[in-house]
Amino acid sequence: MAAAPYKLSSQLAGHSADVRSVSTCATATGHHLILSASRDATARIWLRRAGQRDFTPAAELSGHDGFVNASAFLQDPSGSIVALTAGQDRIVHGFEVQATGDGVKASAAPDYAMIGHEDNVCTLDVGPRGSYIVSGSWDKTAKVWREFQCVATLKGHQQAVWAVVAVDEDRILTASADKTIRLWSIATPDRPLATFTGHSDAVRGLVLLDGGASFASCGNDGTINLYSLASLQPGSSSGGGSGGSSIPPLQTLSGHTSFVYSLATVPGGRGELISSGEDRSARIWRDGEAAQTITIPAISVWSVAALPDGDVVCGSSDSFVRVFSRDARRQAEAAELQAYEHTIASQALNKTQVGDVRKDDLPGPEALAQPGAKEGQTKMVRNGDVVEAHQWSTASGSWVKIGEVVGGVGSGQKKLHEGKEYDYVFDVDIADGVPPLKLPYNLSENPYAAAQRFLEANELSSEYVEQVVQFIDKNTEGVNIGATSSYVDPYTGASRYTGGGGGGGGAGAAAPPAFSAPTTGGQYTGGNNVDPFTSSAQPSRAATQGVLPQRAFLTFATTNLAAVKEKLRQFNGEESTQLSQDELDAVDRVAAAVQQKQTSGRLDVGPLQKALAAWKPASRLPVFDLFRCAVAHPVTADAVDVARTAFEASEWSQDWPAAGSPEVKAREVNSMLALRAIANLWNNPEALGDLSANGISILGSLKDTHFARLNKNGRVAYASVVYNATAQMVGSTSRSPAAALTVEMINEVLQHEAGESEVVYRALVALGNLLYSTSSGSLPVGALQSAKNLMRKWAGSSSVGSEERIKAICAEIQSL
Structure with a gap:
């Protein structure tokens, strides 16, 4: 008798980014649990009580810094449960879960941390009866953990390990981007017992089939391969160990039209397999054939799992977890099913x-009268x-x-x-007869960073960086806002951008604008219209040949939050004025909101303002860093209060420390962070009114002070403040009382800049914005003429003036 088709049971909303992994288990009390891991830096536990249809949120698990990519439940014979998560921060976390008759409770913070991988951890599995944990990573290894301690490292793959499966108490399967699958023994981990081949691209998923004598794999070649383990008894090294022959698949299943990411088996004894991939689908396989295609309204269906009752769980790129059931009692109501089918059809x-x-x-449409094959x-x-x-x-x-x-x-x-x-891997030809070099690039990445990485990896001169960036821009048809150096943690040195000579100071600058015309085929909104180093929106523009005017604001919203929180707590213990535990908890909530890009409610920056006012200048760095990120969101302080805090904490009105003194470093970084905080205010919609009404007060505090003493990153931040002020003026229909002051600040930049083209470019775009704005008629003639003279000086510069973007903006301003 044919099995009933799967239909939607429930859609679980809660994550704010891709759900990369889903896992399931049943508790001793009969409840069913789903563990979902997401790129929103959280994992969630969902509960379906015994005998019910719907899942409800049971716990949110936090503690990772970055994407959470893998999940699994660890259950031992006693019934205890630990939710396992792993991700971009290279750590495997364990959260204890207590099941009761009413539901479940999970630890708010990780109870266990397994540290040892050197890159993103992307896969987890658990041995029989919870005997061990196995993890796989982009560092090309798998690690085995017992009692949350590493007991073995499996080395041998040439590329990332994308999938792992615990076969039995001793044996483990690993799958890699090197197109191979390997069988290992925990007892003798130095070399694989066997190697399986058959995929023509990266292997992304593994699952042990019913009975444990065979397994399935899937990959980027769009296929599912079935292999036998029957001849490979524990302890055997036959059939493909070191120096042995490789083992081919017994059968290959085809049907997916793109990458296949994940596999699971369906309980019930039918020998059914579930797969999911990049073609918006999960597919049910029976007897080597596709028995059902479940269409998902998301491009990437990253992960599938099965519940003990046979229901199927999918995690996808639209941030939803979806459950599908064959049992009519657990299927959604008719109206919800109809709405879901409409969503699918309207994609x-x-x-x-x-x-x-x-x-x-x-x-x-008449072709639809012919049945499918x-x-x-x-x-x-x-x-x-x-x-x-x-x-x-x-x-x-x-x-x-x-x-x-x-x-x-x-x-x-x-x-x-x-x-x-x-997103892209380009072939770059550098000479006739020489194989092309590979240039990898993500749309969410700064093209300058990608270019520099490419040049360094291939030992090519950094003189070619502009050509590589132009190549990327041309082949991705993107609207980019350039880049120089990325963020450099001012107290740990983390995330340092080493290319191209950075300018002094401890923190990187926002990327330089390199505004270009939008493509005609529609704009990619998944990342290419966001400055990846600063998270700033691209300045919008009409479909003309010019750059001006620019109305979007630049922000500096990226930081190493893990290092910030660690240093902040360290310094708090060293300062005489300390934040209380409640205040530290409030700081953690601000950091979490910044990381999750929270848009609702106001962030409480009171504790940060307290520390900025009372702590020593050198101890203010992590506080300032979090403060400047927070004020890009609605906060409990108004714009004037934020600016006052920034000026006072950076000692802006005081004389600059003597050259060579130990105070100079802290002053440089604090001044830069103060300017970034003020620039970020324009990203806060609640602050725009204050910025307009109090522009003279805020901008006036910056004029004629220490611009020439700032390091490069500080000067870029200063120019960004000026630019943001003019972007707001362009968007206003009334004249700004701060316009005259702004042109004087532009002159300050153009007159004293030492030669950093990014600083000059932002100041020139700001000048062009002023001339486009309704405030142009109120600009002082003398100051405006000085600005144009300085512009011509930079246009004639043999270094800065030779850049195409400088030539273009100068010509456009000259034509106004």
Whole structure:
């Protein structure tokens, strides 16, 4: 008898970014749990009480700095449960979970931390009866943990380890971006027992099949391979160990149209397999054939798992966890099912998801009268001017509309380079007869950083950095806002950008604007219109050949929050005026809100202001760093109060310390952070009114002071404040009383800048904005003429003036 088809049971909303991993378990009290891990830096536990249909939120697990990419439940024979998570911070965390008759309770903070990996940890599994934990990482290794201590490291893969599976008490399978799968013994971890081949691209998922005598794998080649373990008894090294032959698959399953990321088995004795991937689907396989395709309204279905009752759980790129059931008692109500089907049908599919589309060659809707050849088959038809995609459902014996095909920007698929994911991996030809070099690039990445990394990796001169950036811009058709150096932690040196000579000071600058025309095929909104170093929105512009005017604000919103919190607590213990535990808890809430980009409510910056006022200058650095990130959001202090705090904490009105004195370093960094805090105020919509009304007071405190003494990053921040002020003036229909003061500040920059082109460029864009604004008629003639004379001086400079962006902005201003 054919199994009933899966239908939606529930949609679990709570995460704010991709759900990269889902895991399941049942408690001794009969409850079912889902553990989801997300790129929003959290994991969540969801509870379905015994006999009920719906899942409810049970716990939010925090403690990671960065994406959480892997999850698993550790259960021992006594029934105790530990929720395991791992991610970008290279740590595996364990949270104790207590199950009761009413529900579950989980620790608010990690109870266990397993440290040892050297790169992103992307996969977890647990041995039989909770006997051990195994983790896999981009550092090319897998590690085995007993009692939360590392007992073995499995080395041998040439690229990232994307998947691990515990076979039995001693043996482990690992899958890698090097296209191989290896079987290991914990007792003898020095070399693999066997090597399995058959994939033509990175292997992303593994699952042990019913009975444990075989397993399945999936990968970026779009296939699922089935292998036998029957001939490989524990302790055997036959069939593919070091120097042995590789083992091919017994069978290959095809049906997915893109990368396949995850696998799971369905309980119930039918031998069913679940897979999910980059083609918006989870698929049920039975007897080597696709039995059902479950369409998800998200491009990437990162992870699948099965509950003990056979329900299927999916985590996807739209931040949802979804549960599907065959049992009508656990399926959603008819209205919700209809709404879900409508959501699927109304999805806009990028043509890269379904292949090249020639509309004129497509049949009309009458083609849907012909039955499909197999489950999941996709057919496109032309319905008027719309291209519709339909998928064949064997269960219903009909074609189901899964979306409408549109054009778009981007590749639609992630690429792998040295085992890591990128949006693009370009081939760069450097000479005839020489193999091309690989240039990996993510749309959320600064092109200058990618270019510098490429040059350093291939031992090429940094003189080529502009050419590489232009190559990236051309081939991604992006709207970029340039870059110099990334953030440098002023007290730990973490995240240091080593390319191109950075300028003094301890913290990097916002990326330099290199405004270019938007593409005609639509704008990529997943990352390429956000400055990846500063998280600032791209200055918007009309579809013209010019740059001006620019209305979007630049912000400095990226920092190493883990280092900030650690140093802040350290310094708190050393200062005579200390923050209380309640105040430290408030600081942690601010840091969490900044990390999660919270948009609701006001952040309480009172404790930060207290520390900035009372602590020694050198101890203020981590406080200042968190403060300047916080004020880019609505906060409990108004704009004038924020600016006053920044000026006083940086000792802005006081004489500059004597050259060579120990106070200079702290003064440089505090001044830079004060300027970044003020620049960030323009990103806070609640502050815009104060900034407009009190512009003279705030900007007046900056004029004619220490610009020439600031390090490069401080000068970039100063120019960003000036630019943001003019961006607000461009967007206003009334004249700004601070316009005259602003042009004097532009002159301060252009007259005293030592030669950093980014500083000059921002000041020139600010000048152009002023001339475009309604305040242009109120600008003092003398100061305006001085600004234009200084502009011409920089345009004639043999260094800065030779840059194309400087030439372009000067020419545009000259034409106004």
